[in-house]
Amino acid sequence: MEISGIISAIVIGVVIGTLGRLVLPGRQRIGVLWTIAVGIAAAFVGTAVAAALGVADTRGVDWIEWLIQIALAAVGVAALERLRARA
Template structure:
C-alpha cells in the first residue's frame, strides 16, 4: 500500500466513522476522536473484507465496499460505546 493510498484511507475512514455513527439511533457517548479512529479501522478492515469477497475493485463506485465499511464502523461505534458504558 502506497502512502497516498494510506492517506486516502484515513480520509475515507473519517467519513466512514461519521456515517457509521449516523446510522445508529440515538445519541452516542463516545468522542469524535474515537469515532474517527473506529472509522479508520473500519475502512482498512472493510477494504480487506471487500477484497476477499471480490467486490473491492469495481469499474465504477465501490458501493459494496462502502457498505461493508459503514457496517463495520456502526458495529465498532456500538461496541466501543457499550464498553465505555460498562466501565
C-alpha cells in the same frame, strides 16, 4: 503503503466513521477521535473483506465495499459505546 495512501485512508476513515455513527439510533457518547479511529479501522477491515468477497475492484463506485465499511463502523461504534458505558 505510501503517504498518499495513508492520508486517503484517514480521510475515508473520517467519512466512514461519521456515516457509521449516523446509522445508529440515539446518541453515542464517544469522542470524535474514537469515531475517526473506528472509521479508519472499519475502512481497512472493510476493504479486506470486500477483497475476500471479490467486490473490491469494480467499475465505478464500489457501493458494496462502502456498505461493508459503514456496517463495520456502525458495529465498532456500538461496541465501543457499550464498552465505555460499562466503565
